[in-house]
Amino acid sequence: MLFIALLRSIVRVGSLRVIDHGGRSRLVGDGTSPSVTIALKAKRVEYLLALNPALSLGEAYMDGLLTIEDGTLFDFLALLARNYGTLGKSAWLSLLERLARLLKQTNPLDRARRNVAFHYDLSDRLYDIFLDRDRQYSCAYFRDPGDSLDAAQKNKMRHLAAKLLLDKPRLKVLDIGSGWGGLALHLAKAACADVTGVTLSVEQHKVSEERARAGGLDGQVRFLNCDYRQLTGTYDRIVSVGMFEHVGKRNYREFFAKLGELLAEDGVCVLHSIGYADAPAPINPFIRKYIFPGADLPSLSEVFAVVEKSGLFVTDVEILRLHYAYTLRHWRERFAARRDDIIRLYDERFYRLWEFYFVLCEIGFRYRTNIVFQMQLSKRLDAVPITRDYMFERERADPLPVPAS
Secondary structure (H helix, E strand, O other), rough: HHHHHHHHHHOOOEEEEEOOOOOOEEEEEEOOOOEEEEEEEEEEHHHHHHHHHHHHHHHHHHHHOOOEEEOOHHHHHHHHHHHOOOOOOOHHHHHHHHHHHHHOOOOOHHHHHHHHHHOOOOOOOHHHHHHHOOOOOOOOOOOOOOOOOHHHHHHHHHHHHHOOOOOOOOEEEEEEOOOOOOHHHHHHHHHHHEEEEEEEEEHHHHHHHHHHHHHHOOOOOEEEEEHHOOOOOEEEEEEEEOOOOOOOOHHHHHHHHHHHHHHEEEEEEEEEEEEEEOOOOOOHHHHHHHHOOOOOOOEHHHHHHHHHHOEEEEEEEEEEOOOOHHHHHHHHHHHHOOHHHHHHEEEEEEOOOHHHHHHHHHHHHOOOOOOEEEEEOOOOOOOOOOOHHHHHHHHHOOOOOOOOO
């Protein structure tokens, strides 16, 4: 079987038993722990898994054609990832990745809106099941691995606010990709900021506006259902969390040019994005096809190369390593605890699809090269203090310091 041959080129440590569609069992690895058993339920799956495993593994799992007989889905993918390492050693998989690297996603306005709606306009009940109370759908910030999800998401907003240097009242702040409005509302309350949030999601926009009204902040915070490229004017501060992954590699230059256009001369921008710690690579094809169509992940080398030509200075970069792995573990466990509710809301296939998504992403941050970076940008080298002390002082102040009038 071609798939077995591929697995033998990857799995050298640990034990992976594969039961084919006819019931025949084969052992891959050295027989040591950890041990996982999978079963393939159709002959065609064996060929598909060999031809394009990065896509077909998830498809087979969500369709019930690959089942876990011993161990868990996490155990199975972790076994593969630990053996494959951060560099990868399969010639066939390396070839597939090189071919995929040639595809660079364009992102015209109409496609961007459709891509956002595909994921973010799903049922509100779904997101209430696994997100924190503030509905932050991005990497949390764990001051301690034992932090609750709610605490870690609050930590993240404080962390970002400190980097934005909100040292004056009524600063004009732009939140690109504002989600359900939590960060925009936090900045308005914590720093007396005047905040504009933009999202392409109809559902997120509706919820954000309702939250602003309910909190009595609708005169201080506004949410627009539009693309960031349609904005005009200038802002003292710009923040973007979890949106850059949807820009597309061909559009990086356009993105940073627009940031430069919107940012005041003495302004500060903070960009929070998933990325790769190594060389440029395409996003996992399963994630692109079934979870985030049009998405792509940057390497730091790709981002720096474009920023260098944009007229912006990188004034600070921080790499968050395991924070997203912890975040995804919380989401995955909350999701699994409400399995029956999710199946009633959608169906069994949807549940397995999203289970695979959560596990695959967590594996990427634990055992592969996925990272989150927070990049601070400005037009002037003196836009922020020359040491990071101001970040730590503001972040750790309790309550948060309110800018003086």
